[in-house]
Amino acid sequence: MGYLLDPGNWEWVVTDNNLRFLLEAFLINLEIAVIAMALALALGLVLALGAIARPAPIRLAAKAWVDVFRNVPLILLILYLALSQPQSVREFWSDNAPGFLPDALRSEFILAGIGGLVLYNSAVLAEVFRAGILSLARGQREAAAALGLSYLQQMRHVVLPQGLRRMVPATVSQLITLNKDTTLVSIIAIQEVVRSGRVLAGTAGNPFTGSEVAAPILHVMIFVGLLFVIANYALSRLSRRLETRESRRIATVRSAPRVSEAPPA
Amino acid sequence: MEVLTDNLDDFASGLWVTTRLVGAAFLVAVVLGTLVAALRVSESRPLRTLGGLYVETFRNVPLLVLLFITFPGLRRGGVDINAWTAGIVALGLYTSAYVAEVLRSGVAAVSRGQREAGLSLGFGQVAVLRRIVLPQAFRTVIGPLGSITIAMIKNSAIVGASIVALDDVLKEARVVNSATFQTTEAFFWAAVCYLLLTLTATAAFRGLEARYAIRR
Numbered sequence: 001m002g003y004l005l006d007p008g009n010w011e012w013v014v015t016d017n018n019l020r021f022l023l024e025a026f027l028i029n030l031e032i033a034v035i036a037m038a039l040a041l042a043l044g045l046v047l048a049l050g051a052i053a054r055p056a057p058i059r060l061a062a063k064a065w066v067d068v069f070r071n072v073p074l075i076l077l078i079l080y081l082a083l084s085q086p087q088s089v090r091e092f093w094s095d096n097a098p099g100f101l102p103d104a105l106r107s108e109f110i111l112a113g114i115g116g117l118v119l120y121n122s123a124v125l126a127e128v129f130r131a132g133i134l135s136l137a138r139g140q141r142e143a144a145a146a147l148g149l150s151y152l153q154q155m156r157h158v159v160l161p162q163g164l165r166r167m168v169p170a171t172v173s174q175l176i177t178l179n180k181d182t183t184l185v186s187i188i189a190i191q192e193v194v195r196s197g198r199v200l201a202g203t204a205g206n207p208f209t210g211s212e213v214a215a216p217i218l219h220v221m222i223f224v225g226l227l228f229v230i231a232n233y234a235l236s237r238l239s240r241r242l243e244t245r246e247s248r249r250i251a252t253v254r255s256a257p258r259v260s261e262a263p264p265a
Numbered sequence: 266m267e268v269l270t271d272n273l274d275d276f277a278s279g280l281w282v283t284t285r286l287v288g289a290a291f292l293v294a295v296v297l298g299t300l301v302a303a304l305r306v307s308e309s310r311p312l313r314t315l316g317g318l319y320v321e322t323f324r325n326v327p328l329l330v331l332l333f334i335t336f337p338g339l340r341r342g343g344v345d346i347n348a349w350t351a352g353i354v355a356l357g358l359y360t361s362a363y364v365a366e367v368l369r370s371g372v373a374a375v376s377r378g379q380r381e382a383g384l385s386l387g388f389g390q391v392a393v394l395r396r397i398v399l400p401q402a403f404r405t406v407i408g409p410l411g412s413i414t415i416a417m418i419k420n421s422a423i424v425g426a427s428i429v430a431l432d433d434v435l436k437e438a439r440v441v442n443s444a445t446f447q448t449t450e451a452f453f454w455a456a457v458c459y460l461l462l463t464l465t466a467t468a469a470f471r472g473l474e475a476r477y478a479i480r481r
Contacts, residue, residue, distance in 0.1 A: 003342045003343065004342070071419075071456075071459070071460055071463060072419075072456050072459065073418075073419040073420070073421075073422035073423075073435065073456075073459055074419070074422075075422045075423050075426050075435065076422055076435055076438070076452060076455060076456060076459070079426070079435070079439070079452070080448065080449075080452040083442065083448050083452075084448045084449060084452075176325065180325070180326070180327035180328070181327070183327040183329045183330060184329060184423065184426075186329070187329075187426050187427065194327075194329055194330060194333065197333070198333075216338075216341055216342065217333060217337050217338050217341055218334060218337075218338030218339060218341060218342050221330050221333040221334045221338050222334060222338075224330050225326040225327070225330045225331070225334065228325055228326050228327055228330065229321065229322055229325040229326055231325075232324075232325035233321055233325055236321075236325075
């Protein structure tokens with residue numbers, strides 16, 4: 001306990017550029033999370049629609065795809081993609097990545113990192129979406145079909161607006177998991193917050209900021225952990241806020257007088 | 266196929282390491298998770314807050330960061346912790362937060378009347394929880410506990426990827442890969458090893474669920 005609380009072991013936080021170095025690296029994690037989430041949501045929706053599609057080949061293919069990527073450990077997927085991607089792909093990205101991206105996102109391994117995150121999370125989200133869509137009463141779709149709406153119109157105007165709303169909690173909790181999982185790309189040498197923390201805790205202090213003060217790895221990692229706890233706690237609060245607003249909305253809709261209860265004219 | 270048959274020993278020992286790691290971490294997670302769930306449903310407000318703090322902390326921190334805290338972190342601080350203990354503690358702590366949340370919702374699903382009836386029969390707070398509420402809660406949470414276990418099996422790969430001294434399935438796959446350069450085969454068979462474990466867990470929890478199903 002003395003070691004943990006010793007102010008000398010926390011001195012690195014306020015020394016030189018250490019704090020900024022770590023926070024900028026944390027921003028990389030958030031950027032990776034946002035990019036991967038956007039792609040995973042889109043791919044997940046396509047996979048979910050595929051898994052409930054009428055034609056058997058599409059349905060079976062989508063289900064098999066989802067089952068494979070949902071059941072593989074994410075770190076195994078990321079490592080495999082990093083180790084197996086051909087030299088040409090790596091060089092293509094590090095040579096042609098747009099210049100406005102931060103260095104970490106121009107790394108030759110970033111495609112493998114983001115690719116792994118997207119493949120895994122889209123499979124998980126596809127299951128969430130599928131459950132949300134199937135939880136809607138069949139009658140909704142049948143009614144839409146009876147009104148003459150095409151498949152795409154049924155999905156776009158009737159099924160998805162109702163189904164997607166029910167999936168907010170599960171989707172947000174997956175977003176939190178994804179945010180935590182961005183640290184896994186440190187294993188394939190992408191300079192994000194865990195890797196930067198390890199640099200900071202190197203025996204010589206921080207070569208990037210030229211700091212002479214050594215940072216104990218225990219303290220650095222507790223600090224990094226705190227960053228994630230704060231960010232993810234904020235996310236889960238946001239989700240709860242959305243949920244209560246949603247249930248209130250549904251409650252108002254329900255309490256509106258129904259036709260059968262309207263007073264006789 | 267040759268990659269598997271030539272390196273069967275490596276994959277088997279990796280599978281055994283992963284199995285022991287997951288088994289021990291599961292015990293830690295269930296014991297800690299039950300204690301924290303008890304805090305979360307207790308009558309005392311400070312205890313409830315403490316439980317909430319625990320859950321929010323360990324559910325929101327990346328497992329990789331926890332591993333760096335328990336292994337190099339504690340060692341540098343003079344705690345003589347070995348790779349096994351560090352891996353089990355980190356994976357167990359991380360998973361315990363999820364177990365606690367599931368148990369709490371299970372307890373909430375047991376109707377209040379059960380608890381009130383127990384109290385009016387003269388049972389104490391702890392006895393009501395232990396003899397009346399928890400046995401019923403455990404039944405409703407077998408399914409969710411199964412999903413947590415499967416997630417834990419997959420998460421265990423992070424332990425081998427970060428703690429150099431633990432040779433789990435993923436670690437053995439990387440060894441085989443660097444020896445044979447058959448990346449796809451090596452990782453494919455590693456994925457199969459994990460699938461074996463998750464399928465076994467799924468079957469076990471399905472069995473438990475069928476056995477303890479509440480018939481009304």
